[in-house]
Amino acid sequence: MHTTVPPETGQAQSTERTVVMDVLNITKNLPLGRERIEILKGISFQIRSGEFVSIVGPSGSGKSTLLGIIAGLDNPTTGQVLIDGVDITRMSEGKLAAVRNSEIGMVFQAFNLIPTLTAQENVEVPLYVGKHKGSPSARAQELLALVGLTHRLDHRPNQLSGGEQQRVAIARALATDPAFVIADEPTGNLDARNGENVLELIAQLRTQTGKTFIIATHDPVVASHADRTIRIVDGKITEIEHSNGSFT
Numbered sequence: 001m002h003t004t005v006p007p008e009t010g011q012a013q014s015t016e017r018t019v020v021m022d023v024l025n026i027t028k029n030l031p032l033g034r035e036r037i038e039i040l041k042g043i044s045f046q047i048r049s050g051e052f053v054s055i056v057g058p059s060g061s062g063k064s065t066l067l068g069i070i071a072g073l074d075n076p077t078t079g080q081v082l083i084d085g086v087d088i089t090r091m092s093e094g095k096l097a098a099v100r101n102s103e104i105g106m107v108f109q110a111f112n113l114i115p116t117l118t119a120q121e122n123v124e125v126p127l128y129v130g131k132h133k134g135s136p137s138a139r140a141q142e143l144l145a146l147v148g149l150t151h152r153l154d155h156r157p158n159q160l161s162g163g164e165q166q167r168v169a170i171a172r173a174l175a176t177d178p179a180f181v182i183a184d185e186p187t188g189n190l191d192a193r194n195g196e197n198v199l200e201l202i203a204q205l206r207t208q209t210g211k212t213f214i215i216a217t218h219d220p221v222v223a224s225h226a227d228r229t230i231r232i233v234d235g236k237i238t239e240i241e242h243s244n245g246s247f248t
Contacts, residue, residue: 020179020212021047021070026079028065028235039065040076041235049179052206052213054226062235063216064184070214071182072100083179101130105173107183111165113157119144119168120153126175143171146208147201163194167201174205181205183215187222199225 028040039062047053057063068074070081072088080087088099100106105126113122123140132139144153147167157165166186173181186202187195199222206213215222223229229241 017048017050019046020049020084022080022082022085023047023070024080024082026066026069026076026081028062028069028074029077039235040069043079043232043235043237045230045237045240047180047212047214050206050210050212051228052202052226053215054223054229055214055216055232056218056220056223056229057232058218061232063218063232066232067182067184067214067216071104071106072096073106098130101126102176103179105176105178105181107166107169107173107181107186109185109188111157111162111169111189113165113168113172115157118154118156119149119160119164119171122157122168123172123175126172130176132176139175140171143174144168146174146205147171161194162190163197166190166194166198170198170201170205174209174211178211180212180214183213185217185219186215187217187219195219195222 023043023045026040026043027038029036029038031037043066055063055066065074069076069089072081076089079089081089083099083103088096091099114125117125120137120140123143124136127136127139141150141153144150147170149164149167149171152160152164152168157168160168170181170186173183187198190198202213202215203225205211215226217223227243231238231241
């Protein structure tokens with residue numbers, strides 16, 4: 001388990017944070033008839049502890065494919081993804097599942113909540129996989145309080161608004177105390193007001209937990225909240241923009 005680093009310790013501190021993810025020359029090809037389509041064409045970047053990084057690009061640019069690879073949900077054709085120096089791209093499925101459960105929390109555009117379970121039960125689900133300290137119900141209640149849903153513990157997804165469902169999904173992503181929270185278009189199914197509320201929640205959670213957030217989006221408003229924005233066009237990084245307006 002990772003030790004959290006408070007992000008409010010100053011700008012100088014942020015430049016000294018440890019590299020927790022190293023993405024090295026990732027390519028992804030898929031067959032199409034007799035040909036192969038290049039989706040990712042040599043993607044490389046690093047993520048440091050406690051950063052909020054957005055991956056942006058138009059539809060079809062490859063950002064969701066990249067997100068799936070760095071989350072351990074898909075394998076690249078070539079290249080490596082190192083988490084704390086360990087290559088997850090060549091792991092057995094059993095070891096990879098353990099890494100996903102302990103190190104990575106996922107948030108999806110479609111929420112992906114289990115419709116027959118309450119908000120509390122949905123947050124508890126990851127805690128029944130692997131070994132986790134404490135009571136799942138107490139942990140779920142604590143996280144739902146953190147995202148402002150103490151009054152919705154016993155409500156099922158169809159009794160919640162879209163914004164509330166995404167808050168439950170974020171609480172679920174935090175359940176196992178992962179190092180990374182990786183989100184694919186987390187505001188994509190929300191109206192502007194609820195989308196902004198979710199972004200404010202992410203900023204608040206980052207301050208409180210020191211976790212590393214990586215978000216794929218096509219929305220410039222979402223991207224503007226990040227420390228760095230990695231722009232992808234046609235499977236390649238075109239630029240990396242820092243929140244101070246500088247580029248690398």
